[in-house]
Amino acid sequence: MSVTAESNELRDDVLNGLQLSGQLERVWRTPSGLVGALMSVDHKIVGRRYILTAFAFLLLGGILAMLMRVQLAGPEQTFLSADKYNQIFTMHGSTMMFLFAVPVMEAFAVYLVPLMVGTRNIAFPRLNAFSYWMFLFGGCFLWISFLFNVGPDVGWFSYVPLSSLQFTPTKRADVWAQMITFTEVAALAVAVEIVVTVFKLRAPGMTLDRIPLFVWAMLVTSFLVMFAMPSIMVASTSLILDRLVNTRFYDASSGGHPLLWQHLFWFFGHPEVYIIFIPGTGMASTILATFARRPVIGYPVVILSLIGTGFLSFGLWVHHMFVTGLPQLGAGLFTASSMLIAVPSGLQIFCWLATLWDGRPVYRTPLLFVIGFIVIFVIGGLSGVMVASVPIDTQVHDTYFVVAHFHYVLIGGAVFPLIGAVYYWFPKIAGRMLSERLGRWNFWLAFIGFNVAFFPMHFLGLIGMPRRVYTYTADMDWAHLNLLSSIGAFVFALSFALLLVNVVYSLRKGALAGDNPWNGSTLEWATSSPPPPQNFDRIPVVKHRDPLWADSESLPVIAGLSAERREVLLTSLAEAEPQTREASSEPSIWPLLTAIATTVFFIGSIFTPWAVLWGTPPMAVTLIGWFWPSGSKEDEE
Amino acid sequence: MRQTIVRNVAELPTYGYGPRSGPWWGAMGFMALEGMGFAIAVGTYLYLYAIDPNWPIGAAPPDLWPGTTEAVVYLLSIIPNEITNRAAYRQDLAKVRTGLVVMSLIGIALLVLRGFEFAHLNTRWDNSAYGSIVWLILGLHTTHLATDVGDTVVLAVLMFTRHAKPRRFSDVTDNVFYWNFVVLAWLPLYALLDWVPRL
Ligand code: HEM
Numbered sequence A: 001m002s003v004t005a006e007s008n009e010l011r012d013d014v015l016n017g018l019q020l021s022g023q024l025e026r027v028w029r030t031p032s033g034l035v036g037a038l039m040s041v042d043h044k045i046v047g048r049r050y051i052l053t054a055f056a057f058l059l060l061g062g063i064l065a066m067l068m069r070v071q072l073a074g075p076e077q078t079f080l081s082a083d084k085y086n087q088i089f090t091m092h093g094s095t096m097m098f099l100f101a102v103p104v105m106e107a108f109a110v111y112l113v114p115l116m117v118g119t120r121n122i123a124f125p126r127l128n129a130f131s132y133w134m135f136l137f138g139g140c141f142l143w144i145s146f147l148f149n150v151g152p153d154v155g156w157f158s159y160v161p162l163s164s165l166q167f168t169p170t171k172r173a174d175v176w177a178q179m180i181t182f183t184e185v186a187a188l189a190v191a192v193e194i195v196v197t198v199f200k201l202r203a204p205g206m207t208l209d210r211i212p213l214f215v216w217a218m219l220v221t222s223f224l225v226m227f228a229m230p231s232i233m234v235a236s237t238s239l240i241l242d243r244l245v246n247t248r249f250y251d252a253s254s255g256g257h258p259l260l261w262q263h264l265f266w267f268f269g270h271p272e273v274y275i276i277f278i279p280g281t282g283m284a285s286t287i288l289a290t291f292a293r294r295p296v297i298g299y300p301v302v303i304l305s306l307i308g309t310g311f312l313s314f315g316l317w318v319h320h321m322f323v324t325g326l327p328q329l330g331a332g333l334f335t336a337s338s339m340l341i342a343v344p345s346g347l348q349i350f351c352w353l354a355t356l357w358d359g360r361p362v363y364r365t366p367l368l369f370v371i372g373f374i375v376i377f378v379i380g381g382l383s384g385v386m387v388a389s390v391p392i393d394t395q396v397h398d399t400y401f402v403v404a405h406f407h408y409v410l411i412g413g414a415v416f417p418l419i420g421a422v423y424y425w426f427p428k429i430a431g432r433m434l435s436e437r438l439g440r441w442n443f444w445l446a447f448i449g450f451n452v453a454f455f456p457m458h459f460l461g462l463i464g465m466p467r468r469v470y471t472y473t474a475d476m477d478w479a480h481l482n483l484l485s486s487i488g489a490f491v492f493a494l495s496f497a498l499l500l501v502n503v504v505y506s507l508r509k510g511a512l513a514g515d516n517p518w519n520g521s522t523l524e525w526a527t528s529s530p531p532p533p534q535n536f537d538r539i540p541v542v543k544h545r546d547p548l549w550a551d552s553e554s555l556p557v558i559a560g561l562s563a564e565r566r567e568v569l570l571t572s573l574a575e576a577e578p579q580t581r582e583a584s585s586e587p588s589i590w591p592l593l594t595a596i597a598t599t600v601f602f603i604g605s606i607f608t609p610w611a612v613l614w615g616t617p618p619m620a621v622t623l624i625g626w627f628w629p630s631g632s633k634e635d636e637e
Numbered sequence B: 001m002r003q004t005i006v007r008n009v010a011e012l013p014t015y016g017y018g019p020r021s022g023p024w025w026g027a028m029g030f031m032a033l034e035g036m037g038f039a040i041a042v043g044t045y046l047y048l049y050a051i052d053p054n055w056p057i058g059a060a061p062p063d064l065w066p067g068t069t070e071a072v073v074y075l076l077s078i079i080p081n082e083i084t085n086r087a088a089y090r091q092d093l094a095k096v097r098t099g100l101v102v103m104s105l106i107g108i109a110l111l112v113l114r115g116f117e118f119a120h121l122n123t124r125w126d127n128s129a130y131g132s133i134v135w136l137i138l139g140l141h142t143t144h145l146a147t148d149v150g151d152t153v154v155l156a157v158l159m160f161t162r163h164a165k166p167r168r169f170s171d172v173t174d175n176v177f178y179w180n181f182v183v184l185a186w187l188p189l190y191a192l193l194d195w196v197p198r199l
């Protein structure tokens, strides 16, 4: 029955359980050794690397934050010079936004989305490997430049004309602009992979209204990335062209305009905040459902508000420019739309509270972090509605009030749910549980430390402390609040040290997790922990929104896929009806080589425009190597 | 967890065309984000145009013939492109080979024309913001043109080797599809670059 008319290949329906696992594992595993590791296209391996690398950048960005808090702890400190301080806050902001927050969310998606939709690998696995290498090389490039004292010093948004050649004649701003291109290439590639994975690789029966909420969140996020990031790429490319070959985009004396930069930057920069926050809400919804032990109330409402937030986020960028002297009417409109965006976020929060209320919650560490997230995010949202109004913004613009606000939103909206997600999914990724006792300490230190660090900044802003100053005098009366804030920051940092200890300890000594330690309802828990290279021996069939709760006795699955080569099942967009069995990439060294060639091209072009000429052929060669279909089983027949 | 086999998918084909294939959706995704890139570049042009009263700043508008010739060639190229498309659906290897060779030649001809177009812009990139944005937009589109031509040439070579397997025909249709995007993107850019400065 397995041998069809068209071919006589080995199919999974002639193999029994153990044979099947062994056979699929041989087909899907990554070759061993160093070369094998460099060739890997397994979304779990790439995802794990991505997550670890992003956390490494969090650590680096966090160290810089601590340096700033040491400098600001008292008046007239000389710990850092003004010049060093400029570099450090620029590196802190750029690292956190471009090398940590966005990549870490995409990294979790790279690991989780294929498992959650019940498939064997992400769409375009080689592109996925490539995007990781680009991210790694771009991040290293920025940090190595910083250590060699050519790191950027013009703020994470690099406003022109400050970042123009005239005021920044060194390579500092070029490094910044090119780092942007690296990380955007990586982010855009992952976004396309996620979209196609969700559209086409979902398990049979996973109709649009059965997609897990985290997957929905990542789908919306990926669209935001696709529509927001091209703007910053045009902006930073124009900037570097202005600097290297004398174009005049931002040069007011030749028909250019500095405000053009702000428009392009914030057309990206505002959605960027939601690119960071929306995945956080997806994590929160997933964790809440599991620990409240019931599905999230208002599933369609949550999805609509995710989509609504996505759309609205594009209409808001001008609120970052209220003090640039725009026409009154425009300012009014943007104030209204900025306040409007509080509505979908509010709706989601009500859905979560109702879920908790109606469920039988168990307060384990992941849930604690989600609750912390809701509290902090609400405070950040309130100060957001305040700065959305023009008169208030005019008062507090570029003060510590704004620093307080965006850390409440970014850390509340992204870091807290993220740490919750680490506790929640660690057992799946590592096969072992994190320690619950350390987890509780971790949470309380983080929650208290965070608020002590950032709440006083609201007051500092209101009494006039500007942001991006490296010191202040004693007669300003800012010393006490700053000291308090610095103490809080160190407590907050301690909580991350505890997380690290917990991870290192639990990797060896943690309790074994088993397939589904939390009794979660989504498909990633239907396979072992950690999952085998093929993810699932048989692809599940989804008949409910919470498949593992509804079909807890026996999981319906399909048979008939190849057992001798890498094959994934493609399904239709809306109904997830099976359509084709498509080949999935074999491991390959070419994505790495392409990334190296691209890196040489990007970095070379900072130093000589000729790099555009001699840098192109290696890129072309490696790309051909990548797409040339040799080595795939199908082509060797 | 126990499992129950509820369906067998062995009879499904191992590749599909259009929305039934993964790469087609990948191409859609890249077209969406590249289209957004073009839109942003056009927005930048219009922004600079709006703030400067004497557009094109200190230059004559581009000479019309290169862009116009290109537009005509692009539009005509749709015919062999579509013929290649149909041949690929029918899996007619001989016709597909011819089609890909013809499309490669058209692409190369367009790249040559593009060279002339740069030379006839009547402004340098460093003359003014006008020159900068014109060069940027043309550069963006040329990058698309060049990568698509490269892709077409590689695919053409592939179809003359033992790798010309049935599912490669699906790759050919995706390549055809992407070419339509390159053509479609050119028309508004042509209007913008060649006609807006004459308004
Ligand atoms: C460990 C916790 C953190 C502390 C103590 C901290 C501290 C600070 C301080 C003091 C500044 C202001 C620098 C100045 O204006 O003089 C700052 C700026 C900034 N922070 Fe953080 N931060 C932390 C975490 C984060 C995270 C997680 C993110 C993003 C996800 C982030 C994003 C930013 C950004 C974008 C800026 C603006 C940089 C600029 O003006 O160029 N921070 N941070």
Ligand SMILES: [Cu+2]
Residues within 6 Å of the ligand: A269, A270, A273, A316, A317, A319, A320
């Ligand atoms: Cu904003």
